[in-house]
Amino acid sequence: xxxxxxxxxxxxxxxxxxxxxxxxxxxxxxxxxxxxxxxxxxxxxxxxxxxxxxxxxxxxxxxxxxxxxxxxxxxxxxxxxxxxxxxxxxxxxxxxxxxxxxxxxxxxxxxxxxxxxxxxxxxxxxxxxxxxxxxxxxxxxxxxxxxxxxxxxxxxxxxxxxxxxxxxxxx
Amino acid sequence: xxxxxxxxxxxxxxxxxxxxxxxxxxxxxxxxxxxxxxxxxxxxxxxxxxxxxxxxxxxxxxxxxxxxxxxxxxxxxxxxxxxxxxxxxxxxxxxxxxxxxxxxxxxxxxxxxxxxxxxxxxxxxxxxxxxxxxxxxxxxxxxxxxxxxxxxxxxxxxxxxxxxxxxxxxxxxxxxxxxxxxxxxxxxxxxxxxxxxxxxxxxxxxxxxxxxxxxxxxxxxxxxxxxxxxxxxxxxxxxxxxxxxxxxxxxxxxxxxxxxxxxxxxxxxxxxxxxxxxxxxxxxxxxxxxxxxxxxxxxxxxxxxxxxxxxxxxxxxxxxxxxxxxxxxxxxxxxxxxxxxxxxxxxxxxxxxxxxxxxxxxxxxxxxxxxxxxxxxxxxxxxxxxxxxxxxxxxxxxxxxxxxxxxxxxxxxxxxxxxxxxxxxxxxxxxxxxxxxxxxxxxxxxxxxxxxxxxxxxxxxxxxxxxxxxxxxxxxxxxxxxxxxxxxxxxxxxxxxxxxxxxxxxxxxxxxxxxxxxxxxxxxxxxxxxxxxxxxxxxxxxxxxxxxxxxxxxxxxxxxxxxxxxxxxxxxxxxxxxxxxxxxxxxxxxxxxxxxxx
Numbered sequence: 001x002x003x004x005x006x007x008x009x010x011x012x013x014x015x016x017x018x019x020x021x022x023x024x025x026x027x028x029x030x031x032x033x034x035x036x037x038x039x040x041x042x043x044x045x046x047x048x049x050x051x052x053x054x055x056x057x058x059x060x061x062x063x064x065x066x067x068x069x070x071x072x073x074x075x076x077x078x079x080x081x082x083x084x085x086x087x088x089x090x091x092x093x094x095x096x097x098x099x100x101x102x103x104x105x106x107x108x109x110x111x112x113x114x115x116x117x118x119x120x121x122x123x124x125x126x127x128x129x130x131x132x133x134x135x136x137x138x139x140x141x142x143x144x145x146x147x148x149x150x151x152x153x154x155x156x157x158x159x160x161x162x163x164x165x166x167x168x169x170x171x
Numbered sequence: 172x173x174x175x176x177x178x179x180x181x182x183x184x185x186x187x188x189x190x191x192x193x194x195x196x197x198x199x200x201x202x203x204x205x206x207x208x209x210x211x212x213x214x215x216x217x218x219x220x221x222x223x224x225x226x227x228x229x230x231x232x233x234x235x236x237x238x239x240x241x242x243x244x245x246x247x248x249x250x251x252x253x254x255x256x257x258x259x260x261x262x263x264x265x266x267x268x269x270x271x272x273x274x275x276x277x278x279x280x281x282x283x284x285x286x287x288x289x290x291x292x293x294x295x296x297x298x299x300x301x302x303x304x305x306x307x308x309x310x311x312x313x314x315x316x317x318x319x320x321x322x323x324x325x326x327x328x329x330x331x332x333x334x335x336x337x338x339x340x341x342x343x344x345x346x347x348x349x350x351x352x353x354x355x356x357x358x359x360x361x362x363x364x365x366x367x368x369x370x371x372x373x374x375x376x377x378x379x380x381x382x383x384x385x386x387x388x389x390x391x392x393x394x395x396x397x398x399x400x401x402x403x404x405x406x407x408x409x410x411x412x413x414x415x416x417x418x419x420x421x422x423x424x425x426x427x428x429x430x431x432x433x434x435x436x437x438x439x440x441x442x443x444x445x446x447x448x449x450x451x452x453x454x455x456x457x458x459x460x461x462x463x464x465x466x467x468x469x470x471x472x473x474x475x476x477x478x479x480x481x482x483x484x485x486x487x488x489x490x491x492x493x494x495x496x497x498x499x500x501x502x503x504x505x506x507x508x509x510x511x512x513x514x515x516x517x518x519x520x521x522x523x524x525x526x527x528x529x530x531x532x533x534x535x536x537x538x539x540x541x542x543x544x545x546x547x548x549x550x551x552x553x554x555x556x557x558x559x560x561x562x563x564x565x566x567x568x569x570x571x572x573x574x575x576x577x578x579x580x581x582x583x584x585x586x587x588x589x590x591x592x593x594x595x596x597x598x599x600x601x602x603x604x605x606x607x608x609x610x611x612x613x614x615x616x617x618x619x620x621x622x623x624x625x626x627x628x629x630x631x632x633x634x635x636x637x638x639x640x641x642x643x644x645x646x647x648x649x650x651x652x653x654x655x656x657x658x659x660x661x662x663x664x665x666x667x668x669x670x671x672x673x674x675x676x677x678x679x680x681x682x683x684x685x686x687x688x689x690x691x692x693x694x695x696x697x698x699x700x701x702x703x704x705x706x707x708x709x710x711x712x713x714x715x716x717x718x719x720x721x722x723x724x725x726x727x728x729x730x731x732x733x734x735x736x737x738x739x740x741x742x743x744x745x746x747x748x749x750x751x752x753x754x755x756x757x758x759x760x761x762x763x764x765x766x767x768x769x
């Protein structure tokens with residue numbers, strides 16, 4: 001097959017671009033350590049979350065020095081915790097969100113950050129993030145979940161470590 | 172001089188009917204689009220926010236499925252008849268698939284639009300993606316199934332035409348346009364299996380109450396098995412026009428027939444085993460499968476990058492035939508007054524920009540930042556919303572005269588219309604991309620929150636919203652002008668030579684293409700093998716984890732939102748706030764929920 005010289009150059013450039021993209025994404029995964037939401041969260045029965053050892057009482061659990069698990073239930077049209085009370089985590093800590101849904105598919109987005117996941121009934125999404133300085137973030141549902149989807153929001157408070165106390169954690 | 176309608180009058184009727192359905196859907200979809208653009212930017216709210224989701228579902232289904240695919244079946248019928256130089260095998264079969272697709276579309280549209288009328292106990296506010304366990308009325312799913320089966324029959328019709336042609340031309344190369352149609356349909360047959368299984372085996376029985384539960388991750392994964400190839404199904408008619416018509420309009424001819432075939436074969440192979448890239452942030456799918464989908468997606472850039480070269484080279488050749496010279500001065504020699512040329516050229520230009528934002532979406536880890544934000548509709552309004560839709564509108568200015576024997580009513584209006592679309596989309600999609608980077612969500616009637624504000628580094632939220640609204644209004648005006656021009660063309664009298672419908676032979680003829688490219692069976696088998704490799708393990712794992720039918724009961728999209736809102740309000744009201752500072756936002760939420768009732 002006859003391929004024009006310029007077209008060969010273009011083809012080589014295109015392949016280089018593609019390999020370059022794959023290399024940068026791979027670097028993000030391996031070098032920068034950005035893990036994808038995966039299947040490690042396991043499954044839950046969406047109809048009996050109240051019987052779950054953690055989702056039965058969702059909120060912040062300390063798991064190690066400066067390490068916290070936050071269990072969040074998304075449901076039409078609130079996050080629990082998040083909407084009625086803010087999610088609270090201490091500053092300068094490693095936080096793993098465990099997010100599931102009690103009804104339909106929702107989104108869980110910490111506004112202005114890359115902490116973002118789907119909440120699918122029956123599945124537990126886990127994302128680990130580093131939080132630094134004390135601040136407040138907005139939370140929102142970014143997947144259409146029914147007629148009042150636009151009212152589904154909340155807050156995440158990063159509390160100064162000096163103010164952090166046991167009452168802010170669930171356990 | 173005879174044109175298409177004289178040579179194939181029966182086929183021309185089917186193509187005209189398909190275009191008519193497409194354009195009706197375009198008009199309704201565009202009207203709903205501008206209402207949404209003004210609503211979500213809080214510039215003009217003439218509907219309740221609950222109805223926003225009804226209009227959004229209709230906007231997605233009518234534009235992304237009905238408009239694009241009815242245009243496709245019309246265009247492909249035209250391409251098959253003219254490139255095989257023979258009528259369809261049995262015009263009754265052709266009308267049968269047109270009838271089935273139209274009936275299915277009407278069913279789905281009725282189920283959706285009934286959501287606007289509280290007295291009708293029917294609703295399908297599940298959006299174009301219809302993720303379970305949100306549940307629509309069964310008529311919605313049944314209509315979708317009929318629509319898909321209609322497209323299968325259309326594909327069968329074109330393959331029967333191919334068989335008839337092949338029996339009389341055993342040694343000829345498949346004509347290029349027919350090759351594009353057949354390869355696109357192979358991709359479509361392979362990829363629609365996913366959505367057909369999801370709808371027919373899971374969602375229809377579940378919506379009828381025959382089974383009680385679904386596995387939401389399974390139906391979602393089956394949707395995206397189809398949901399990425401469908402974007403190439405939208406795009407391939409545009410590619411067909413860019414490869415075979417645009418060079419002619421530019422005054423030249425296609426650069427290379429063999430490379431055009433290579434590109435379409437690559438789409439057959441790579442379009443389907445990539446759907447999981449829409450599920451980068453889904454739990455229940457291992458990272459490895461996401462990585463495979465990511466690499467396949469990146470390689471899928473290759474046929475589009477090759478297309479960019481071939482199409483630009485062909486257009487440049489056309490410009491030089493018209494006397495164009497220099498490195499870039501030849502651009503001035505192009506027929507910019509021709510709406511068909513200018514529309515397609517602008518569509519291709521915007522596709523390049525849309526391609527770059529798509530590369531961000533495909534980048535697995537950077538996708539966290541923009542997933543389900545306004546960035547995503549910003550992206551696909553450049554691709555399907557411009558590369559495809561604008562090419563289809565522009566192509567109409569060249570095709571309609573062949574189908575009707577009538578000249579285009581007004582070329583200046585046509586030119587204004589395509590330019591207006593481009594300008595409107597620059598405003599709207601650029602602002603949507605920026606809004607997405609700030610975290611503004613997609614698919615949300617009122618993205619204004621009580622508990623926080625979006626922070627902007629450059630510009631302001633108000634300025635972004637103004638651009639979105641302005642763009643939406645320009646796009647709607649463009650559609651109004653288009654529909655007027657088309658209707659006025661249809662109303663004209665027939666003339667002898669409405670348009671120059673000849674398509675010159677490519678510079679590099681098909682004889683240079685390896686014969687293996689025309690081996691459709693081989694490419695089908697390889698495509699299926701790639702799909703099996705990409706999907707067997709993820710699907711097996713999803714089914715093992717939560718069962719074939721899952722554990723999720725139905726959450727019907729309520730005909731009346733009253734019970735849902737009552738429940739939500741009582742949940743809020745029962746809270747005793749920890750501090751007085753929190754009273755304010757909670758009351759705000761209750762107020763907004765109360766507004767929803769109205």
